[in-house]
Amino acid sequence: MATITGLDVIDVRFPTSRTLDGSDAMNPDPDYSAAYAVLRTDDGVDGHALTFTIGRGNDLQAAAIALLEPWVVGREVEELTADLGGLARRLVRDSQVRWLGPEKGVVHMAAGAVINAAWDLAARRAGLPVWQFLARMSPEQLVDLVDFRYLTDALTRDEALDLLRAAAPGRAERERALLEDGYPAYTTTPGWLGYTDERLERLSIEAVEDGFTQIKLKVGLDLAEDRRRLAIARRAIGEDVGLAIDANQRWEVAEAIDWVRALAEFRPAWIEEPINPDDVLGHATLRRAVAPVPVATGEHLHNRVMAKQLLQAGAVDVLQLDATRVAGVNENVAILLLAAKFGVPVCPHAGGVGLCEMVQHLAMFDSVAVSGTTEGRMIEFVDHLHEHFEVPVEVSGGRYLAPRAPGLGARIHAESLAAHTYPTGPVWATRD
């Protein structure tokens, strides 16, 4: 019987602001960072996860994760992994810590890191990647993962069960298809705001050559610039490739309506994060006004209650969950079930560090056991920082290849952790 012996947390930061990888209209100089959590055990099979942040405050996120230590250290691994739903509820409902959200921000993401580390631990012990580990659970086991508190006006446990049972036939076949053909991807690599026109054009052409059927551009700082850059990109990719745009919360509601209409001729695949991410009603207004341009949001959606409302209000065409913004795999299972109930496709956010590695499990699980399809769905791909991961994502021909290694995929190489530990690692200690 193995026991959890420790919860280690490391402040890891990559100096991405030096090259403007990741720059957008709201975040001009991010240093992609990870508050990195390790659930240590006395038999050596441990669990790793991370919360993605963009620099300063990553130490605060790490401290928030450490605060949750009493919920896991000293517990038996079998007891913990046999009831991951119970673990998630305990972590989220810790009343004194919950007050600091509630169920949002630093403490909620911290719960997510611990929950995700427990998933890595459980899936590794089962010898399965998390997507398969989830996709082979029974509908009853899956609904036990979900905290239906505050959801029942939109989705009850029984409705979720019905949904999962309806998707049960064909699971094995869809799993085989995933293993053979992978899952559709789109790429954000060409479109960061800090890039030159030449780089934008070259990367757009390369994306199409690499087999991507959709690329994404950051917009929102200057309309004339956006029109110019969209024209370059549209010319580079041709008429048949999707061209999504992402404003990273830059606009007011009325401004978003005008701006999107002024970009409509470039036929955006969607407009992403047009306005404040909390603004459910604003998204609903915008969606009606800019149709047929689809509206997408979700990377900053802070919990399942906000996801519920976006869906209830008919505010989005595409829901973009994030692996580390909410309370881990469990809350994302809830979000996938909500989206399936409302018939809205989920296309996960993955611009960050480790996000591609993690969200692929959620999307693939969805396609096998929840929505039961990849139709109208794709996972974001950004091609940097993967070299730091023990099992980096494999994207080929514009598709994510289904991961076969056990676990959640967030494990960073020990050397990379050491090199990028903030502020003592060599990458930071030698910064001019």
Added chain:
Amino acid sequence: MATITGLDVIDVRFPTSRTLDGSDAMNPDPDYSAAYAVLRTDDGVDGHALTFTIGRGNDLQAAAIALLEPWVVGREVEELTADLGGLARRLVRDSQVRWLGPEKGVVHMAAGAVINAAWDLAARRAGLPVWQFLARMSPEQLVDLVDFRYLTDALTRDEALDLLRAAAPGRAERERALLEDGYPAYTTTPGWLGYTDERLERLSIEAVEDGFTQIKLKVGLDLAEDRRRLAIARRAIGEDVGLAIDANQRWEVAEAIDWVRALAEFRPAWIEEPINPDDVLGHATLRRAVAPVPVATGEHLHNRVMAKQLLQAGAVDVLQLDATRVAGVNENVAILLLAAKFGVPVCPHAGGVGLCEMVQHLAMFDSVAVSGTTEGRMIEFVDHLHEHFEVPVEVSGGRYLAPRAPGLGARIHAESLAAHTYPTGPVWATRD
């Protein structure tokens, strides 16, 4: 020319869980706490504020405040206090730190603490309590305080100016009236869930004898219990005193509808925090279903975008702002303006430590310069922990007496700070 020389942060906790003061359906054993911030200056006139939390994690909140030091330390006091709107916008828009919310939770409350400390500093230098300091600003100065980003679909700067100009006549008279008669209060002292029936009855009778025209009871754990306790309270206070109830986020939407209907015979003055505080659409549904019982929420409203939506959706009869949940006085001025635009009364939340002392300034400013009335409005009063404050609230005859001491009111006695510092102060070091 004075300069900000330091931002000190102290983790202060009061062991309220030992007596169950403050217990409710979601928070069974809070230790009322303050992440206490001091803006030090080289001329000795400093600024104090705090973020209210309920125990564990107060150290995290303190660390979040300390993270904002670079925005204030080394700055000239005059420059800072001459543009408190600019300070608030810089603190909230720090892109790397903002990512950790965005604009919610620990980092947003941290911005609020620094902003509020700057208000204490500015008002003390002006020799005025914050409510008067605000109430004597011109409409132009007041709108400069507000970040209208994400609000313009509901309230523009020009509309806010019109509102404030319309309320300008009569300011001096309303200020005099406040100084003479104070502001209406209601008391939550009788109604904590952990109290015995005898204590509930005795405190309810005392509240009416003390001149309160409304009391509030915690509900939501057990319907039969709630009916019994409400009957005791209603009998104790008679038919003419208001009896508000507070479920502290305990219910699902459908459950809230049934429960409130089952308590309607006790004629609740309002049902407070019936469901999850993020659930704008749920509150709108509930409000329609339980009318004429009014719906109140707001103490966990994490920013102005959520306030905007509650008002746009017609989801509340009473908006309950909190002094430390949002980004300080500035965001609360935005919330007061939004509420005035929609004609919804604001009745601040004050169950905590230091909240009564701070929110009275916001409500009194509102009555002088924004809504221009105290009609249908009252401030929560809970009678404990005031002895720790340099200038404790004065409530008499069921009314808050207008504070005359300069500043925001959050200053805790040095001896109280020392005694309750966690975990080294004597109150904690001697805990069995």
